[in-house]
Amino acid sequence: MLQPIDVDRIRKDFPILQRTVRDNRPLVYLDSGATSQKPMAVLDAERAFYETSNAGVHRGAHQLAEEATDAYEGARATIAGFVGAQPAELVFTKNATESLNLAAYAFSNATAKAVHAPDSVDRRFVLSPGDSIVVTQMEHHANLVPWQEACAKTGATLRWIGLTDEGRLDLEALDSVIDETTRVVSVVHQSNILGTINPVQAIMGRAHEVGALGVVDACQSIPHMPVDVHDLGADLVAWSGHKMLGPTGIGLLWGRSEVLQAMPPFVSGGSMIETVFMEHSTYAEPPKRFEAGTPMVAQSVGLAAAVRYLDDLGMDAVAAHEHDLTGYALGQLEELRGVRIIGPRDNVDRGSAVSFVVDGLHPHDVGQFLDDKGVAVRVGHHCAWPTCRRFGVPATTRISPYIYNDRADIDIAMEGIMAAQKFFGV
């Protein structure tokens, strides 16, 4: 039996939601797609770590070092368990952008090494002219630009799956875009700008059919719905901690063990080595191979607390709550004159990020009027500039509710939109 989300109770757990903004208006935070707010449990966990166990991890012969290492590796196990993974398959990074770069650099680094030491690399990661990399037209820049760079360094060609006017992937083109030349397919699970939830299993299936590796950007899905990384059918899955109640400064990359084993290091230096000589080095097994330097220990502890908080709520309940808010927001926006939703208008296979444009008003000006009512939203191209171009808009306004939002928050946002329309006379 699903325990419904109790927004009033949840709000009490988030200190920032008690504050006011702009002339003492209560904060209505509808920008969780950018970053989520943090409950006390996360703040307490980080503070407790620093107060009691702070030390370098995986080194030192003292008790604190042991406790810090336990905290770090314990956090890894907790976060891995949240997505159905094994701890050894989970790499901590700085953020999801770094996770995706780690994946893209595996290809360009392997390609560079293959020139001088062909036996040192796994051929699956070696790209050459004639090969293709496939993304979609709804990628966040973080899952587009690193692949453009990989192409520029290797001579591979970037291809993408286009979009329908409804904001869905044009899957009719799937088999022609992903073909025998394709070496890697990297797609977003849930679009941060359109809200679309993509059928990544089918896309990953097609990738594997042609012998390509599959990568999924799960930044906007793992915080909002139950996700088992194995169910996605991908080889690598990237996401961030700060969008799921965790601290900034920590991202995740899950990889199938065999794939991580085959990948060359990304950032190199301390902690990621096995042996070091003046002439050469050998590298640690994953995940350590990809965690050079002092890691984000306190952040991992905070993120583990965030995961426990979400687990207590139940991700099914989180998804159901957001589904209700999404349906409500779509309905309210449809009622407004001069408002166009950018992305799926039906509440099917879509998440809670809802983008729209208002006739005659620039999103910056809409956002300013929402801000005047205490409503925090994102305006701009949402790091998905090509997606905006696809829909012929320079930018959008986006509301992205989460567990601490209710229908009344959506209502206040609608009031802000109408106030802007009235003020500008549109």
Added chain:
Amino acid sequence: MNVEALYQDIILDHYKHPRGRQLLADPAGESHQVNPTCGDEVTVQVGLDSDGHLLVGYEGQGCSISQASASVMSELVAGFDPAQGDDARRAFVELMHSKGAAEPDEDVLGDAVAFVGVAKYPARIKCALLPWMALQDAEAKAGIGIAQEGTSTS
């Protein structure tokens, strides 16, 4: 400070009825500036007429603040000599960094004094400055103002 004080009537008027919004026939310099966080764009072109006074053309797309700022700027500085244009630009940049505490000089800034409220909204300062940064860059590319300042300011 509320949102109505940000959007003064002068700003709304320039947004809805932009002045001189066209490109020059024969620009000496041009600059296309983009605000990469929101996609606001403005292209500013400059030249000098036979008396050494500034010619300014522009086009762009974006929020009311960025587009009104371009309109106000072009109306203000067109016809100035380059040194006057520099004075106005410096005064406007200073106004934007005043956190709203400055008392702008209407003799120098004309309608641009209406942007005083923008300085209280850090996220919007870039919008208001965008055309002025384009003007500075376009002048530098055209070699305008270099003699007065001794160095390029771009």
